Amino acid sequence: MLHLRLITPAERTDDVVRLIERTVGTTHLVVLRGAARNPAGDVVMCDVAREAGHELLTGLRELGIEQTGSIAVESIDLSLSKRAEKAEEEAPGEGADAVLWEHLADATHEESTLSVTYLAFITLATMIAACGVLLDNAILIVGAMAVGPEFGPLAGLSTALVQRAPRLALRSLTALLVGFALAMAVTVGFSVFMDAVGLFSESKLEAPRPNTSFVYAPDWFSFVVAVLAGAAGTLSLTSAKSGALVGVAISVTTVPAAANAAVALAYGDTRQTWGSTVQLLLNLLGIVLAGTLTLLAQKWFWIRQRERAHRASELA
Incomplete structure (x- = not known):
């Protein structure tokens, strides 16, 4: 699994949330309105199966989040969660075969x-x-x-x-x-x-x-x-x-x-x-x-x- 921490402009947050929700293989979505100070905006966090990571990152870049906010990605070594297991099962392919091009x-x-x-x-x-x-x-x-x-x-x-x-x-x-x-x-x-x-x-x-x-x-x-x-x-x-x-x-x-x-x-x-x-x-x-x-x-x-x-x- 991958953990994403995003800083999004307030006017883009709803678009980001919709993108995450419709991306197969995502879970643990958290939205903190107005929590970011530099740059100013909202903080959005989620976990995503590695095999779905490239698709999600591509969508975020199409929204221009890396230009107006921030995208940080971390690998999760251990995740004890039924929802995480379900997200990995739903994502197509195997995580070991996925290429995270970014x-x-x-x-x-x-x-x-x-x-x-x-x-x-x-x-x-x-x-x-x-x-x-x-x-x-x-x-x-x-x-x-x-x-x-x-x-x-x-x-x-x-x-x-x-x-x-x-x-x-x-x-x-x-x-x-x-x-x-x-x-x-x-x-x-x-x-x-x-x-x-x-x-x-x-x-x-x-x-x-x-x-x-x-x-x-x-x-x-x-x-x-x-x-x-x-x-x-x-x-x-x-x-x-x-x-x-x-x-x-x-x-x-x-x-x-x-x-x-x-x-x-x-x-x-x-x-x-x-x-x-x-x-x-x-x-x-x-x-x-x-x-x-x-x-x-x-x-x-x-x-x-x-x-x-x-x-x-x-x-x-």
Whole structure:
């Protein structure tokens, strides 16, 4: 269930209440006349089944509530109410399958913003991965994958393509390009420093690395894994199962590939630099492609499901 807290202009409150009452899957409606002070207006609260959330939010935005008032949405972890159970039963579909597009757009907007924190995380992850590839240490590689924040902009790009949001697409592309460019540039300097103090060496880079050689040897399996991870990551975002994102992060080799490309560039090894770059691009392409197709499939599935529900209600 979702909990909505609305601030509505007094002249719009009746329209909002009617919208909530006719939306299947809503309950616990509360109206507090004149309770809001900034902005001034009425406070309207209700609970809605997750699968009906997008329809209700769309109607509220059509009434212009986000422009003249406020719309706040919270997830309810526990609701002990027969009315809530009845509302979820009446709402078409399953809550786990519903996509709350407004929440997805807001989440990907935040995750795809080029911030100091984002740049710090992607740079540190790439430097950790650089140590991992030189030491042929799979544990460090996994740790770098988990630290890397690049899935946010990738999910933002997929969302932008499906929702036709050019600003989100530009923001996501900027975060990806600037983030990886800065991380790789810093890692080149880091590699030179580590070589100067005797911790990195070209012999380690060129030595057999059975645990990490995959980062500069791209193949079709790299693309397949990226596609599967992209689909899983997108599903984890849309279903609010964020725990799955950790598994997604350690399934793709974006950060390790960028790290190996940077280290190889520092030593002038064009073969590994090129191979790692191709690996990086394959992973980025696979994740974006899978994320976009997953969102399109969810959108199509949900539209068909709602159409069947409406036809069933009309026949009833």
